[in-house]
Amino acid sequence: MTGPLLKxxxxxxxxxxxxxxxxxxENVSFEIGRGEAFGLVGESGCGKSITALSVMGLLxxxxxxxxxxxxxxxxxxxxxxxxxxxxxxGKRVAMIFQEPMTALNPLSPVGxxxxxxxxxxxxxxxxxxxxxxxxxxxxxRVPSPxxxxxxxxxxxxxxxxxxxxxxxxxxxxxxxxxxxEPTTALxxxxxxxxxxxxxxxxxxxxxxxxxxxHDLGLVANMCRRVAVMYAGRIIESQVADAIFAAPSHPxxxxxxxxxxxxGERAKRGRQxxxxxxxxxxxxxxxxxxxxFNPRCHAVTxxxxxTAPEATSLPADGVVRCHHHG
Amino acid sequence: xxxxLLSLDDLAVxxxxxxxxxxxxxxxxxxxxxxxxxKPGECLGLVGESGCGKSTLALAIxxxxxxxxxxxxxxxxxxxxDKPPDRMAMARTVQMVFQDPYASLNPRQTxxxxxxxxxxxxxxxxxxxxxxxxxxxxxKVGLRPEHADRYPHEFSGGQRQRIGIxxxxxxxxxxxxxxxxxxxxxxxxxxxxxxxxxELKDExxxxxxxxxHDLGVVEHVSDRVAVMYLGRIVEQGGWQEIFENPRHPYTRAxxxxxxxxxxxxxxxxxxxxxxxxxxxxLNPPPGCHxxxxxxxxxxxxxxxxxxxxxVSPGHLAACHFRDRVI
Amino acid sequence: xxxxxxxxIGGGLFAxxxxxxxxxxxxxxxxxxxxxxxxxxxxxxxxxFPFGTDAQGRDIYSRVVxxxxxxxxxxxxxxxANSIIGVTLGLTAGYWGGWWDxxxxxLTNVMLAIPSLIFALAIMAIxxxxxxxxxxxxxxxxxxxxxxxARAQALSLKSQGYVQAARILGYGPFxxxxxxxxxxxxxxxxxxxxxxxxxxxxxEAALSFLGLGIRPPFPSWGSMLSDARETIAVAPWVxxxxxxxxxxxxxxxxxxxxxxxxxxDPQATTRRA
Numbered sequence: 001m002t003g004p005l006l007k008x009x010x011x012x013x014x015x016x017x018x019x020x021x022x023x024x025x026e027n028v029s030f031e032i033g034r035g036e037a038f039g040l041v042g043e044s045g046c047g048k049s050i051t052a053l054s055v056m057g058l059l060x061x062x063x064x065x066x067x068x069x070x071x072x073x074x075x076x077x078x079x080x081x082x083x084x085x086x087x088x089x090g091k092r093v094a095m096i097f098q099e100p101m102t103a104l105n106p107l108s109p110v111g112x113x114x115x116x117x118x119x120x121x122x123x124x125x126x127x128x129x130x131x132x133x134x135x136x137x138x139x140x141r142v143p144s145p146x147x148x149x150x151x152x153x154x155x156x157x158x159x160x161x162x163x164x165x166x167x168x169x170x171x172x173x174x175x176x177x178x179x180x181e182p183t184t185a186l187x188x189x190x191x192x193x194x195x196x197x198x199x200x201x202x203x204x205x206x207x208x209x210x211x212x213x214h215d216l217g218l219v220a221n222m223c224r225r226v227a228v229m230y231a232g233r234i235i236e237s238q239v240a241d242a243i244f245a246a247p248s249h250p251x252x253x254x255x256x257x258x259x260x261x262x263g264e265r266a267k268r269g270r271q272x273x274x275x276x277x278x279x280x281x282x283x284x285x286x287x288x289x290x291x292f293n294p295r296c297h298a299v300t301x302x303x304x305x306t307a308p309e310a311t312s313l314p315a316d317g318v319v320r321c322h323h324h325g
Numbered sequence: 326x327x328x329x330l331l332s333l334d335d336l337a338v339x340x341x342x343x344x345x346x347x348x349x350x351x352x353x354x355x356x357x358x359x360x361x362x363x364k365p366g367e368c369l370g371l372v373g374e375s376g377c378g379k380s381t382l383a384l385a386i387x388x389x390x391x392x393x394x395x396x397x398x399x400x401x402x403x404x405x406x407d408k409p410p411d412r413m414a415m416a417r418t419v420q421m422v423f424q425d426p427y428a429s430l431n432p433r434q435t436x437x438x439x440x441x442x443x444x445x446x447x448x449x450x451x452x453x454x455x456x457x458x459x460x461x462x463x464x465k466v467g468l469r470p471e472h473a474d475r476y477p478h479e480f481s482g483g484q485r486q487r488i489g490i491x492x493x494x495x496x497x498x499x500x501x502x503x504x505x506x507x508x509x510x511x512x513x514x515x516x517x518x519x520x521x522x523x524e525l526k527d528e529x530x531x532x533x534x535x536x537x538h539d540l541g542v543v544e545h546v547s548d549r550v551a552v553m554y555l556g557r558i559v560e561q562g563g564w565q566e567i568f569e570n571p572r573h574p575y576t577r578a579x580x581x582x583x584x585x586x587x588x589x590x591x592x593x594x595x596x597x598x599x600x601x602x603x604x605x606x607l608n609p610p611p612g613c614h615x616x617x618x619x620x621x622x623x624x625x626x627x628x629x630x631x632x633x634x635x636v637s638p639g640h641l642a643a644c645h646f647r648d649r650v651i
Numbered sequence: 652x653x654x655x656x657x658x659x660i661g662g663g664l665f666a667x668x669x670x671x672x673x674x675x676x677x678x679x680x681x682x683x684x685x686x687x688x689x690x691x692x693x694x695x696x697x698x699x700f701p702f703g704t705d706a707q708g709r710d711i712y713s714r715v716v717x718x719x720x721x722x723x724x725x726x727x728x729x730x731x732a733n734s735i736i737g738v739t740l741g742l743t744a745g746y747w748g749g750w751w752d753x754x755x756x757x758l759t760n761v762m763l764a765i766p767s768l769i770f771a772l773a774i775m776a777i778x779x780x781x782x783x784x785x786x787x788x789x790x791x792x793x794x795x796x797x798x799x800x801a802r803a804q805a806l807s808l809k810s811q812g813y814v815q816a817a818r819i820l821g822y823g824p825f826x827x828x829x830x831x832x833x834x835x836x837x838x839x840x841x842x843x844x845x846x847x848x849x850x851x852x853x854x855e856a857a858l859s860f861l862g863l864g865i866r867p868p869f870p871s872w873g874s875m876l877s878d879a880r881e882t883i884a885v886a887p888w889v890x891x892x893x894x895x896x897x898x899x900x901x902x903x904x905x906x907x908x909x910x911x912x913x914x915x916d917p918q919a920t921t922r923r924a
Binding site: 387389412413415416417419420421423424425428429430431432433442443446447489492493496 | 813819822823831
């Protein structure tokens with residue numbers, strides 16, 4: 001089959017307030033190819049998580065899908081019924097979250113939670129499913145899987161729980177794995193292992209990844225292409241290497257410049273970090289025109305009145321800025 | 326050589342956990358023999374992951390938890406297991422900036438009250454002086470006078486952190502422990518707070534202990550760095566030495582774990598990633614605590630605990646293979 | 652701040668009861684104790700006697716109105732005493748822990764195991780009937796819920812950053828408990844106090860009904876119900892109106908308490924900025 005695995009076009013997510021509707025996310029478009037690792041980066045409140053939830057059909061009031069198309073493998077799913085979405089989830093699209101302790105059932109042994117996937121989606125019987133669950137734990141490199149299948153979530157460390165989440169998510173070989181800040185709550189050394197594990201497993205199974213994070217470095221390292229979101233819009237999207245080497249949008253550039261990186265001080269001495277002034281706007285108070293304008297050092301009049309259109313960049317890149325480059 | 330502001334001498338802090346009925350009483354060695362100095366005006370970066378004991382260490386330095394063994398000398402005060410510190414004098418010497426700006430301010434107190442109360446408590450009676458110091462401190466952290474009568478929920482996370490910093494500095498301490506001061510903040514405003522902390526350090530002649538898991542931040546702000554693992558210091562030295570020539574496999578693993586889009590550290594830490602999970606502090610591995618995860622593990626490591634010894638002047642590492650050229 | 656229907660209705664009912672109690676001397680029609688004329692005994696409601704008369708010929712309306720004074724005084728004052736005792740014990744137990752916590756917990760468990768009414772009865776038996784004894788008995792026996800809530804709040808709040816910051820700034824334990832913890836637990840405490848007031852009013856009614864609270868001829872809703880026991884078949888209005896008064900007041904307090912609980916429920920706004 002040709003064409004991208006997932007195509008999101010002009011996605012708009014509405015937030016119902018007291019009699020007023022806000023657009024939490026608008027004009028979001030991106031594509032993920034089969035087996036490709038794609039990163040969605042942004043700060044808290046930028047809309048990256050709810051974009052992922054909308055792909056899974058998991059938006060709940062006061063959020064709702066306000067417009068746009070979501071096309072999975074050639075099939076439009078934005079208007080799919082609840083039953084249709086249930087059939088897709090776990091089987092075609094899976095998701096893992098930041099806090100595995102709340103995503104796992106505390107009263108059920110982890111082996112059983114993995115086995116459930118086989119029973120529900122593939123009609124396996126419980127015996128076979130438990131065997132396959134043990135194999136799944138081995139694949140995510142949990143030591144002594146034959147003993148671990150009987151453990152409860154609280155008996156495992158954070159890193160182990162996240163591995164269990166990955167095992168559950170990949171159990172039925174979905175086409176797309178959505179990972180929403182999967183390592184943010186983990187220690188640094190464990191983080192690195194989990195990311196490597198995810199990349200390896202997905203590469204082996206041909207599963208595409210939609211990686212969501214606030215850490216541009218992590219995403220750029222793992223993904224082939226990266227999109228940066230700010231205040232509900234994608235403001236830049238490029239191949240990972242390019243986004244670090246040649247960021248086009250002032251926000252992306254500001255993010256990269258503002259964070260101290262290893263090796264900088266040895267080379268140039270301690271420089272004052274370049275600050276981005278101001279704060280991230282709340283959904284109810286998005287600025288008019290380009291939403292980054294109150295904080296942008298290159299702002300001009302047009303930025304305050306007109307939202308910038310998407311401009312093409314080399315290698316399928318896109319940027320939304322009146323003064324990009 | 327300037328006299329040390331803070332001096333830890335074989336500090337150990339242990340807790341008893343569990344009960345007779347449920348699996349027996351175990352000893353948690355949260356801090357297991359730490360010897361460390363901080364000079365006035367110096368910034369010590371303290372690096373470590375869960376269970377390394379950095380939080381307990383911070384509490385002990387502030388006199389909130391008594392040592393099981395060893396001594397703490399801080400700004401003329403001495404703390405040991407049988408000698409609790411003078412609470413008020415400690416308050417004027419060591420203060421703390423917290424990680425979570427949303428939980429570290431009393432929601433029912435205005436900024437003015439949060440800053441003025443400690444002054445009243447410590448004997449500053451003159452109303453005009455209190456007011457002046459409050460407004461002055463607010464200005465130093467980038468807040469305007471009209472913010473004084475507002476409540477925490479009216480501020481953004483970054484501003485709340487500024488209030489927290491102002492509160493820590495209002496009594497003019499000599500040492501400030503910054504516990505992950507920017508991890509809970511949005512990425513785009515972290516630079517503001519880091520710059521602020523560095524400016525205030527220079528302006529007020531403060532010493533910092535900067536606790537952070539973000540090695541980029543640690544490298545940027547620290548003069549010296551100490552790396553902790555399961556209650557022990559495994560490596561310490563000047564910032565440049567530690568980051569350019571890490572001699573302990575755990576330090577190398579930490580550096581290797583940082584996503585590296587610019588492919589900078591690749592050469593020094595190739596193949597250095599740690600395996601597996603951090604062990605429980607209740608039941609640490611015998612010998613060198615890091616041995617189960619260490620890419621360089623040898624039989625010696627499970628038997629003999631390596632001591633913190635010099636690799637070069639001022640640079641210490643606790644590894645049997647500290648001198649091995651990688 | 653949007654107040655739900657509960658708060659308005661409950662608050663309204665309670666406000667009416669309070670207003671009645673305060674303005675009793677002006678809105679009553681007769682003296683509730685002295686104006687007794689046996690010729691008027693057990694008359695049904697009429698223009699002269701809006702709620703009818705009781706077996707002694709006293710105007711029930713005036714007695715209900717004056718009864719509000721007694722019932723509400725007992726309700727409010729006892730509950731305040733209960734809250735002060737409970738919060739002090741619970742707050743200190745939660746904050747300090749250790750043997751004091753164990754002691755308070757033990758005491759609370761004992762209090763909760765003894766039916767509070769029986770306990771109050773016992774105290775009344777020792778002190779003898781009357782308003783003051785009633786206040787003492789009810790004030791000393793219903794503090795357990797306040798204590799539990801205060802302790803739970805203290806336990807959860809004491810690990811908040813600002814409490815630790817206060818310790819580091821040199822605040823002593825009492826200063827911390829009363830300036831840092833207490834203001835942040837007022838919400839649940841007020842809810843418990845409001846709901847508790849309904850309980851103490853009912854307790855007073857029960858005790859007076861049993862003859863151990865306010866003795867006749869003084870009007871208390873409970874003792875009025877007690878007096879009306881014999882005549883309930885022939886003159887139902889003698890019990891209906893005091894009963895309705897108790898019902899509406901306690902209902903009002905319960906609704907108000909529920910409404911307040913909705914307001915004080917912490918709304919998680921963990922936005923980062």
